[in-house]
Amino acid sequence: MSDTIEAGLRADIEALAIPFEHHEHEAVFTVEESRDIKASIPGEHTKNLFLKDAGGDFWLVTVPAEMRVNLKGLPSAIGCKRVSFGKPDAMERLLGLTPGSVTPLGAINAEPGSITVVLDRSLARAERINVHPLRNTATIGLSGADTLRLLEHWGHAPLVADIPAQD
Numbered sequence: 001m002s003d004t005i006e007a008g009l010r011a012d013i014e015a016l017a018i019p020f021e022h023h024e025h026e027a028v029f030t031v032e033e034s035r036d037i038k039a040s041i042p043g044e045h046t047k048n049l050f051l052k053d054a055g056g057d058f059w060l061v062t063v064p065a066e067m068r069v070n071l072k073g074l075p076s077a078i079g080c081k082r083v084s085f086g087k088p089d090a091m092e093r094l095l096g097l098t099p100g101s102v103t104p105l106g107a108i109n110a111e112p113g114s115i116t117v118v119l120d121r122s123l124a125r126a127e128r129i130n131v132h133p134l135r136n137t138a139t140i141g142l143s144g145a146d147t148l149r150l151l152e153h154w155g156h157a158p159l160v161a162d163i164p165a166q167d
Contacts, residue, residue, distance in 0.1 A: 006134050009108055013142070016149060021128075021141040028136050029100035031065045038065065043128030043141045048102040050091050054081035058094055058115040062104045062123060062131070063163050073164035078118050096134075103132040104147060104158075105140070112155030124148060124160040 013020055023041055028034040031047050038045045045065035052058050057080060063069055075082055088099050094115050095106035107117050123129050124144040131147070133140040151158040 009105060009133055012108065012150060012153060016146070016153060018142055018146040018149065020146075022133070023139045023141075025137060025139065027100070034065070037139070038130070041130055041139055041141065043130050044123055044126045044144075045130050046123060048104065048131075050086040050095075050102055051083040052086040052090065053083050058086055058090065059083065059118060060095070060102070060104060060106070060115055061118040061120075061163065062129075063120045064122060067120070067163065068166040070164040070166045077161050077164050078116075078159060080116075101132055101134065101136045103134060104151065105131055105134060107151050107156050108134075108154050110154075110156070112157075115156075116159055117151055117156055118159045118161055118163070119144060119147065120163040121160050 025037045028037060046062050047065045049061040049069060051061060053075065059078065059080065071083060091097055091099065091102065094110050096109035097103070097106045104117050104119065107115070126144045128141045129144050129147060130139045130141045132138065148158050
């Protein structure tokens, strides 16, 4: 992860006067590994799904950390064709991120229109959501509304949706 890219993220957050909290921690790659860290950080914790639909479009879906997403019901909720998990090389090419570091803030690196970022409605409304700041050795907490503002600032049209959970 380039320090200049993360510096650009911080500069955009500050330029938009977005309040945030920053926490450094050991590297985490899964929701399970992050449980202890999350216990000490207030707010809604997240997980991200990097997906590709049957039409070839890419999606980054951010949901509450403990949600098990119903992948069969997801396409109708977000308006796409059948989805599968995107490949790590496509993730790196589009977002400049590697598995374990995925975050909606990775959209800072994506060309507008190259990926659709989706935020679960509960997170969009949350006073504080916790996401990675482009690396998995830190967590940044900011409001769902401010996350959407950042995405729009970078030229994206984020989608807020009721993501279906598995029963």
